[in-house]
Amino acid sequence: MSVMSGFGVVLKRDLHLAFRNRGDLINPLVFFMLVATLFPLGVGPDPETLMIMGGGVIWVSALLSNLLAMDSLFRSDFEDGSLEQLMLAPQPLWMTAMAKVISHWLVTGLPLTLLSPVLAIMFGLPSEALPAIVATLFLGTPLLSLIGAIGAGLTVGLRKGGILLSLLTLPLYIPVLILGTGAIDAAVSGMAWHGHLLWQGVLLVLGITFAPLAISASLRISVSG
Amino acid sequence: MKWTFFHRMSSPKWFYDFSGQCLPWVGLLALALVVTGLTWGLLFTPPDYLQGNSYRIIFLHVPSASLAMTIYVGLAVTAAIGFVWKIKLADMAVSCLAPIGASFCALALISGSIWGKPTWGTWWVWDARLTSMLILLFLYLGLIALREAIDSRETAARACAILAMVGVVNIPIIKFSVDWWNTLHQGATIKITTESSMAMEMLIPLLISIAGFYLFSLFVFLLRLRAEIISREQRTTWVKALLGAHS
Numbered sequence: 001m002s003v004m005s006g007f008g009v010v011l012k013r014d015l016h017l018a019f020r021n022r023g024d025l026i027n028p029l030v031f032f033m034l035v036a037t038l039f040p041l042g043v044g045p046d047p048e049t050l051m052i053m054g055g056g057v058i059w060v061s062a063l064l065s066n067l068l069a070m071d072s073l074f075r076s077d078f079e080d081g082s083l084e085q086l087m088l089a090p091q092p093l094w095m096t097a098m099a100k101v102i103s104h105w106l107v108t109g110l111p112l113t114l115l116s117p118v119l120a121i122m123f124g125l126p127s128e129a130l131p132a133i134v135a136t137l138f139l140g141t142p143l144l145s146l147i148g149a150i151g152a153g154l155t156v157g158l159r160k161g162g163i164l165l166s167l168l169t170l171p172l173y174i175p176v177l178i179l180g181t182g183a184i185d186a187a188v189s190g191m192a193w194h195g196h197l198l199w200q201g202v203l204l205v206l207g208i209t210f211a212p213l214a215i216s217a218s219l220r221i222s223v224s225g
Numbered sequence: 226m227k228w229t230f231f232h233r234m235s236s237p238k239w240f241y242d243f244s245g246q247c248l249p250w251v252g253l254l255a256l257a258l259v260v261t262g263l264t265w266g267l268l269f270t271p272p273d274y275l276q277g278n279s280y281r282i283i284f285l286h287v288p289s290a291s292l293a294m295t296i297y298v299g300l301a302v303t304a305a306i307g308f309v310w311k312i313k314l315a316d317m318a319v320s321c322l323a324p325i326g327a328s329f330c331a332l333a334l335i336s337g338s339i340w341g342k343p344t345w346g347t348w349w350v351w352d353a354r355l356t357s358m359l360i361l362l363f364l365y366l367g368l369i370a371l372r373e374a375i376d377s378r379e380t381a382a383r384a385c386a387i388l389a390m391v392g393v394v395n396i397p398i399i400k401f402s403v404d405w406w407n408t409l410h411q412g413a414t415i416k417i418t419t420e421s422s423m424a425m426e427m428l429i430p431l432l433i434s435i436a437g438f439y440l441f442s443l444f445v446f447l448l449r450l451r452a453e454i455i456s457r458e459q460r461t462t463w464v465k466a467l468l469g470a471h472s
Contacts, residue, residue, distance in 0.1 A: 150391055154384045158374050167370055168388060171363045172395050175402035182406065203398070214391055221383045 006091035007099050014103035024072070028108045029115060032065040036119050047124050054123030055133065055184030059177055061119075062112055062137060063144060067166055067173075069108045070148040073100060074156040074219065083156075084223055093219060094212035101142075101149050101215070109141030125188060132187035132197075136180040139200045146211035147172050153218030175203060235312045237454045238463050244447045251447065255440035262434025270427050279343040282336055284431060288438035290333035293361060296326035296442070300368075301393035308386035316382035317457060319389065320372060321449040325442055327365035334358055353407035357400050364392045378457070 018025055039057045040050055077083040086096050116137050117130050125133070151169035155161035183196035233239050266284035273280040300322040307315025337355065338348045349355065368385055375381035458464045 150387070154371065154388060155374070157380075160374070164370055164374050167363070168367045171360050171367065171399070172391070174360060175395070175398045178402040178406040210394070214387060218384065218387050221380055221387065224380075 003091050003095065006089060007095050010086065010096050010099035011103050014100055015106065018103065018107045024069075025107055028065045028069045029111055031068055032061050032112050032115065033119070035061040035064055036123075040123075051124045051126075051188070054120060054125045055129065055188065056181045057123065058116055058119050058133060059137075059140075059180045059184070062109075062116070062141060063170075063173055063177060065112060066108060066141060066144045067148060067169065069104065070145070070152050070169070071155075071162045071165055073104050073149060073152045074222075075152075075161075078156045078222070083219070087219070087223060093216035097149065097153075097215040097219065098212050101145050101212075104149070105142045105145045109137075109145055113137040113141060125184075128190065129184055129187040132183045132193045135197055136183045136200060139197065139204050140176045140180045143176050143200070143204045143207045144173060146207040146215075147176075150211060150214045150218055153215050153222060155222075156219070157222040176200070179203070235310075235314045237314055237317070237458050238461075240314055241451060241454050244451055248444070248447055248451075251440055252444045255437055255444050258433055258437030259441055260437075262430050262432075262437050266427075266430035266434060270430055271424075273427075276344055279340065282340045283427075284434045286333060286336040286340055287431060288435045289329045289336060290358065291435060292438055292442055293326055293330035293333050293358070295439075296322055296329065297361060297364070297396070298393060300326060301389045304386035304389040308383060308390070313457075314454075316378075316386070317453045318446075318450055319382070319385060321446055321453055323365055323368045323372070323385075325445055325449070327362060327369060329442065330358060330362040330365055334362065351407070353404045356407070357403050360399055360403070361396070364396075368392070 036057055039053065043049055043053070074083060077086070087093055089096070113134060116133050120130055120133050148165075148169050151165045151172075152161075154168065155165045158164065179196045179200045183193040183200075186193035186196065263284055267281050270281075272278050300319055303315050303322065304319045306312060307319060334355070337358075341350065342348050368388055371388055372381045372385050375384055455464055455467075459468075
């Protein structure tokens with residue numbers, strides 16, 4: 001079996017598993033909407049305030065929802081032993097890890113990106129900001145998945161990994177958040193926002209280059225330990 | 226070039242003996258420098274023409290902030306060395322460095338906040354430096370929490386090394402993005418770095434107290450590391466002999 005077909009098999013398997021379990025597919029999206037709903041309830045329904053906060057709220061909700069789904073990225077495979085089998089497979093582990101991250105992004109990050117314009121309209125953001133929101137989430141959420149997967153790999157063997165995972169990964173999410181909300185703020189005030197987007201692209205390329213190595217190293221540590 | 230010295234250095238026993246010889250000197254020198262620097266700075270330098278006496282907290286604040294950052298880099302380098310060459314002593318050093326760095330980071334934040342109240346009229350501003358420092362504290366706490374959570378020492382060592390390396394790669398990115406965020410969100414109303422030219426009579430005690438704090442943290446680090454070595458090597462014959470000789 002060639003290296004690429006192994007990648008395809010893992011990707012297909014993970015997508016299959018996700019679609020067999022519809023609840024897991026919907027829950028991060030419901031969580032995303034729910035967290036965003038809490039903010040107007042917390043700060044009041046004033047449209048001016050909501051418009052200023054909107055971009056940040058959408059990004060923070062996306063970040064938390066991504067984190068919520070991240071805990072289960074390797075857990076079931078770790079528990080039933082299939083992660084060990086995947087590590088024994090002849091294809092490099094970073095490639096398997098990449099396939100899992102991509103499938104994770106396809107079932108959480110991508111739907112969330114597609115849903116974000118609805119939230120943007122509910123927060124009263126101007127229509128010029130919509131492309132910025134979709135574009136930054138489109139580039140930013142895969143990066144969140146890559147960074148989060150390093151933390152998920154490190155904590156997969158631990159019983160109470162969830163809260164620890166957020167402690168480890170949230171500080172590393174900060175640059176993505178800043179660039180994302182920066183672009184939206186610029187778009188809301190009618191300025192050029194492509195600079196932020198390009199920087200996010202730079203970080204994504206860096207993430208794609210280095211994160212798979214860190215993910216596979218962290219998985220090896222968790223499984224052998 | 227022979228690499229035997231490297232292996233000898235990484236032997237816990239050799240390091241324990243060697244550090245035992247250095248320890249009193251490091252401690253005495255640290256005490257002398259900290260006392261000199263702080264006494265000079267707190268009592269004998271003239272008050273600042275703008276901030277009066279409140280600026281004197283700089284003699285505590287700057288050394289802590291500098292140490293908090295240096296220790297993280299040192300920790301990551303040590304962790305990488307330990308990860309690549311699988312050196313036990315390097316991991317012991319990493320586990321001792323994290324709490325020291327976190328303490329200095331917290332001290333820098335607290336002293337900065339106390340300094341901010343009389344100078345800026347507020348305990349906290351979302352300034353780029355303050356925010357980066359807070360994030361650094363979270364990185365430290367993450368490292369400590371990860372080590373606490375993993376039972377096996379071997380696994381904990383390798384997991385913490387990975388996290389430290391990922392963290393140190395991210396620090397410049399975080400720093401850069403936070404700087405950028407700050408200039409975007411608010412105009413530079415408050416600048417900490419306006420003192421480009423510092424009077425000599427303030428600079429010299431500051432440098433002395435920075436050197437003192439560095440030596441002090443080296444002293445604390447050696448103390449912790451020696452305790453850690455004893456605790457981890459307690460089953461070996463040399464530690465048993467050492468403890469037997471003492472009791």
